[in-house]
Every structure is written in structure tokens, then in C-alpha cells.
Amino acid sequence: MRLPNLTRYESIGINRVFNMADGHAHQPQTATQRKIVSRLPEWFYEAETARQSDLEEEFRARYYALAGQHSAASLTRTLFCYSASLSTDLIATYLASRQLSVALLHPCFDNLATILRRRDVPLVPLSEPELAPERLDDTFAKLNADAVFLTLPNNPTGFELPREAIHQVIELCGRYGKMLIVDCTFRFFSRNPHWDLYEALEQSGISYLIVEDTGKTWPTQDLKCSILAASADLYDGILDLHNDILLNVSPFILKLLIEYLKDSADAGLAAAIWEPIDRNRRRLREAIQGSCLRVEYPASTISVEWLRILDPDLRSVDLVEKLLDLGLGTLPGDHFYWADHVAGERFIRIALSRDAETFWKACPILMDGLAIR
Numbered sequence: 187m188r189l190p191n192l193t194r195y196e197s198i199g200i201n202r203v204f205n206m207a208d209g210h211a212h213q214p215q216t217a218t219q220r221k222i223v224s225r226l227p228e229w230f231y232e233a234e235t236a237r238q239s240d241l242e243e244e245f246r247a248r249y250y251a252l253a254g255q256h257s258a259a260s261l262t263r264t265l266f267c268y269s270a271s272l273s274t275d276l277i278a279t280y281l282a283s284r285q286l287s288v289a290l291l292h293p294c295f296d297n298l299a300t301i302l303r304r305r306d307v308p309l310v311p312l313s314e315p316e317l318a319p320e321r322l323d324d325t326f327a328k329l330n331a332d333a334v335f336l337t338l339p340n341n342p343t344g345f346e347l348p349r350e351a352i353h354q355v356i357e358l359c360g361r362y363g364k365m366l367i368v369d370c371t372f373r374f375f376s377r378n379p380h381w382d383l384y385e386a387l388e389q390s391g392i393s394y395l396i397v398e399d400t401g402k403t404w405p406t407q408d409l410k411c412s413i414l415a416a417s418a419d420l421y422d423g424i425l426d427l428h429n430d431i432l433l434n435v436s437p438f439i440l441k442l443l444i445e446y447l448k449d450s451a452d453a454g455l456a457a458a459i460w461e462p463i464d465r466n467r468r469r470l471r472e473a474i475q476g477s478c479l480r481v482e483y484p485a486s487t488i489s490v491e492w493l494r495i496l497d498p499d500l501r502s503v504d505l506v507e508k509l510l511d512l513g514l515g516t517l518p519g520d521h522f523y524w525a526d527h528v529a530g531e532r533f534i535r536i537a538l539s540r541d542a543e544t545f546w547k548a549c550p551i552l553m554d555g556l557a558i559r
Contacts, residue, residue, distance in 0.1 A: 188503050192296050192521045195506065199515020204548040206537045207515035209295075209341060209490050211405045213462040214541045218453060219405070222445045233441040241440040242266060246413065248447040249398065252455075253373055254380025257388065263421040265414045265428045266435040270371045270399040271297060273414040276427050277367060277395050278305035280420070281333065286365070289331035291317075293522035293530060295341050298369070300524075302335075311525040312336075314343065319351045326358040333365035339372045342522055342535045344486025349381050359392045365420075366392055371399040371412075374459055375488040384415070393417050395424070402489060403459060404446045405539070409439045463489050466538040466545045473549035477556055482533065491536045492519075497556075501531045509555040514548055 189195055199207025215223060222229075233241065245266075250258040258264075267273045274297075281288060282305040290299060292311035302309055312334065316325045334355070339346045347355065359366045366387070387394045394417045401410035416424045450458040470491055471481060478497040486492065495502060502518035509516050519533025536552075538545070 187507075188518075188520060188527070191300060192517055195515070195517050195521075198510060199517075202510060202515040203513040204544060204551060205515045206540065206545075206548055207517050209535075209537050209539065210401055210408060211403055211489070211539045212537075212541075213405050213539045215405060216449075216453065216458060218449050219446065219458075222442070222449060225445075226442070229441045229445065230438050233437040236437055236441065238434055238437055241437050241444070242434075245411065245440045245444050245447070248444055248451070249400075249413065250384075252447055252451050253370075253398075255382055255384050257382050258384035258415065261384065261415060263416050263418065265416075265424065266440075267412040267414060267428075267432060268435060269401065269410065270369065270397050270412045271301065272432075273397045273399075273412045274298060274301050274369070275305070276414060276424060276431075277397070278302045278307055279427050280395075280424055281305070281307045283423070286332040287330075288333045288335050288367070289329055290335045290524075291337050291340060291345075292525055293340075293342065293519075294337050294369075294524070296521040296524045298335070298337070298524075309525070314340070314345045317347060317351070317355075319348070319354060322351065322354050322358060326362050326364070329362070329364070331364070333367055334359060335367040335369070337369040337371075339376050339486075339488050341372055341488065342490050342492040342517075342519075342533075344375075344483050344488045344490075344492070346376060346378060348378075352383065353386060356386055356390045356392060360390055364392075366394045367396075368394070369397045371397060371402050372488045373398070374403045374455060375463065377460075377487045387417065393420055395420060400443055400446075402539075404443070404450075406442060406446065409436075409442055411435050411439060411443055460487075462540075462542065463487075463538045465542060466540060467491060469542075469545060469549060470536060470538070473553060477553060479534075479552075479556070489537065489539045491538060493534050493536060495532045495534065500556075502534050503531075505534055505555060508558050509552065512551050512555055514551045514555065516552075 519530035523530035
């Protein structure tokens with residue numbers, strides 16, 4: 187039986203012996219990150235006496251510096267939320283209040299569509315092939331929506347746009363009067379050279395909203411912060427909505443994340459973030475060789491793996507249910523295709539942000555699930 191959304195599958199998966207369902211950061215702490223954890227009481231008391239605006243300013247500056255978004259480090263049109271979902275809900279509420287429609291990337295994590303629909307925002311699917319550079323002009327000329335909502339890199343496929351294509355998207359949004367919304371919550375897994383997206387957006391003069399988040403990147407037990415950045419014409423409206431629901435993100439959480447950002451800047455993204463993801467990806471790809479599972483996007487570098495089911499008689503929801511019975515939580519592909527569940531029936535998603543021992547033990551269980559008839 188298909189459950190109503192991916193978060194329901196995640197909530198079941200986190201209570202299984204082997205949880206490869208949610209994409210949050212559960213990889214082990216590095217040696218230097220363990221030193222951060224050992225100093226938690228110190229950070230707590232420091233945060234208790236710190237000024238909120240100082241912590242927000244430092245967090246914003248360090249986050250954007252690590253992301254290569256140097257023009258955004260001093261950007262004051264930023265709001266802080268406890269999760270990317272909350273930032274998305276603010277966007278949805280704003281869009282609904284202006285009666286704006288959205289072209290949303292398809293596939294993507296289904297809560298983006300669910301949140302928008304809950305606020306009665308009209309949606310149309312926008313496929314990854316439609317965003318190919320050679321098709322962008324035609325795509326925008328035919329696009330029947332007020333805003334374009336992209337997730338870059340995309341969860342679950344790892345899809346990214348090259349820099350030139352993003353500049354083209356920005357130019358087309360300006361030409362056709364479209365708002366651009368970008369979810370960058372998986373940005374630190376990209377291996378493409380950093381370049382300043384915010385600078386391009388500010389120079390273009392288009393309306394934009396950008397969602398950032400730490401929860402997919404650093405193993406902080408879901409103590410996280412999302413940044414919602416807005417263009418000058420949208421900021422006051424978003425600010426009013428934000429004021430209705432949230433005063434501030436915990437200063438302790440900001441202080442903790444500042445220390446993780448410092449550590450990653452010193453260690454480098456490869457050592458701080460990528461290595462355990464790459465190790466588990468190699469292990470998974472070795473395990474499924476010769477099976478009815480195939481890696482759909484071999485070049486993907488994000489912290490999940492999108493697998494195609496080659497067995498025509500095996501649906502994703504059935505495989506996920508079998509794996510849950512064996513103690514392994516995964517996600518079915520159906521719900522990522524929020525406008526057409528059938529299109530996702532031959533995919534499952536495996537989260538990679540896990541410790542090596544757990545992941546090593548989980549791979550044979552995945553193979554056991556494939557053998558059950």
C-alpha cells in the first residue's frame with residue numbers, strides 16, 4: 187500500500203535497524219568535529235551571552251563564504267528558519283497571497299509540491315530535460331507559470347545546471363517576467379567550481395527567492411538552520427510572514443553551526459563532507475552489480491543514490507515494503523514524481539550519509555529484499 191508522502195516513509199525508516207531513508211546528515215563525526223562536540227557546554231554558555239545579530243551575521247558570512255557566495259556574505263535580506271521546509275512554506279504562503287503559479291522541477295522531493303499545494307499554489311511540472319541549455323529558450327517561451335522553482339543540485343537525481351545555463355535561466359526569467367526560486371539545500375555536495383549565484387541574481391534585477399540549509403550537510407543531530415534570501419522587491423512581504431511565526435533561530439544552534447562551518451573551511455569539503463558519502467556510494471554500487479538495480483545517474487555526487495529497478499514485475503513501493511520487513515528503510519521513487527506517480531514506480535532512493543559499518547551491513551539486506559518473491 188502506498189503511503190501518502192515520503193516523510194511518512196522516512197518516519198518509519200528512522201525506526202528500522204538500518205535507516206537509509208531520510209537524506210539528513212547521519213555520517214560519523216570527523217576527528218575535528220568530535221572536538222566540537224566535546225566543547226558543547228562551552229558553546230552553550232557562549233551563545234547564552236552573545237548578541238543574536240552578531241551570531242546571525244557570523245553564521246551568514248561563514249556559510250556563504252564556504253559556498254563561494256561572497257556577495258551574499260553581507261546581504262541583509264536574509265531570514266533564518268529552523269528548517270528548509272519552513273522556508274518553503276513561507277515561500278508558498280507568499281505565492282498564494284499574490285495568486286502566483288509555479289513551474290516546479292519534476293521529479294523532486296514531494297514535500298515541495300505538498301507544501302505548495304497546501305497553500306493552493308497552482309503547479310505545473312518542469313522536467314530536467316526541459317532545462318537542457320539547447321531547450322531553455324523554447325521551454326520558457328511555452329511556460330505557463332509565474333515562477334520557476336528549481337532544486338540545484340536536485341534530490342534525488344543529482345541534476346545540476348552548468349553556470350552558463352543558470353545565467354541563461356536568469357536572463358529568460360527577466361525576459362518573460364518570471365520569479366526564480368532555487369532550493370540549494372544540497373549545494374555542498376556539488377563538485378562543480380563555486381561561483382557567485384547571488385551576484386548574478388542581484389545584477390539581473392529579477393525577483394528571486396533562495397533556500398539554503400545545513401541539515402543535509404553536517405551531522406548535528408538535526409540541529410540546523412535554513413537561510414531564506416529574497417530580492418529587494420520580495421523581501422518586505424516575506425519578512426512580514428516570517429515575523430508571524432518565528433522570532434529567531436536558537437543562538438546555541440547558530441553557535442554550533444558556526445563551529446562546523448569553521449571546521450569545514452579548515453579541513454576542506456572533501457575531508458569534512460564528501461569522503462564518507464563517496465565511500466558508501468562505492469560500496470552500494472559494488473553490492474548491486476549483477477542485480478536488477480541500476481544506478482540511474484552515475485555522475486551524481488549528492489548524498490543519495492537514485493536506483494532504477496529493472497525487474498518489470500517489481501514496483502518501488504513493493505520493494506520498499508519488503509525491505510522495511512527486513513529492517514531496512516529506503517524511499518520509493520513514486521512520490522518524487524509528484525505529478526505522475528507511475529513515472530517513478532521503477533526507482534528507489536538510498537541515503538548515503540551513514541557510518542561505514544552500518545552501510546556495509548545494510549547492502550546485503552538490500553540484496554535479500556530483491557530475492558524475495
